[in-house]
Amino acid sequence: MPHAQGIVQKAFCSKCNCNHSLPRTPATDAAKELMAHMDHALFADYLYGEARGKMFGVLVCRTREGTFTTLKAFSGQYNGQWKLEGWVPPLFDVQDFRNLHDPVEKQIKALGREAAKTASDITRRDSILLQRKQLSRQLMKDIHALYTLHNFKGEQCSLLDQFPQERGIPTGTGDCCAPKLLNYAAMHDLQPLGLAEFFWGTTNKSSSRHEGEFYLACEDKCGPILGFLLCGLESQ
Ligand SMILES: [Zn+2]
Ligand SMILES: [Zn+2]
Incomplete structure (x- = not known):
């Protein structure tokens, strides 16, 4: 049994x-x-309320000068925010995301309201719902195209490059802590030494995550992109 690592x-x-x-x-x-700092007011209400818990991650890195630095990340959005001071940003430009997402999201919501109003006319309702489904599917595709992954060989790729065409990309891919942290480190010439992801807040509905426990990166979303993201790292 290896023990030191x-x-x-x-x-x-x-x-x-x-x-x-x-x-x-x-x-x-x-x-x-x-x-130890998670009970700060910023987090408390949110993580024990409606949002339930969340994954958080830290990446300890060595800088080019030989000093150490710790990056931190929250998974997905935090209370509707993609960016928070002191936390690594997502894998896309937030303004580009807003410009793309917000108007289409409005259209999708409007179609939902229209469908509810035409409940008596099944044919019309179904065609509205189909239109809405196609719109949101296209939006997901366009959003995924905004993500750029960087690795330690200085290479870049898109999410679309890492998933076989026919399989589709799971919602939330690239929004977990590990990809945010590794991507940021690669872009800023930082060499990762250790990665820890933990859950904080109310236990999730399926009880698969518990506050204060460490977890490895998820298989479905992170599994297909972590190999690229870790590529070029000096072996430990
Ligand atoms: Zn993940
Ligand atoms: Zn590789």
Whole structure:
């Protein structure tokens, strides 16, 4: 049994045809320190309320000058915000996202209201609902095209490059902590030493996540992109 490294995040890289990896241990102290500050007013109401809990992550990195720095991330949006001071940003330009998303989202909502009003006319209602479905599917595609992934070889790719065409991209791909953290580190010439992701807030509905516990990156969304994101990292 290997013991010194503890839990290691592994992900298959199709270019190198091997697993790239990053240990958790070098980041656990930083994660615990963040947990100790989670009852800050910013988080408390939100994470124990409607939103329930959330995944958070820290990435301990070495700078080019040889000093250490800790990046932190929340998964998805935080209370409707993609960007918060002190936290790494998402994998897309937030203004581009707004410009694309907001008008279409309005249209989708309007179609939903229209469908509700025409409940008695089934044919018309179904055609409105179909229109709405197509609109939101196209919106997801356009949103996914906004994401740019950067790795430690200085390469870039889009989400669309990492998922087989026929499989589709799960909603929320690229919004987890690991991709946000690794992408930011790669863009800022920081060398990751340890990655720790933990859950905070009210236990999720399926009871698969508990406050204060560490988890590896998810398989469905992060699995297909982490290999690319970790590519070029010096092996530990
Ligand atoms: Zn994930
Ligand atoms: Zn690779």
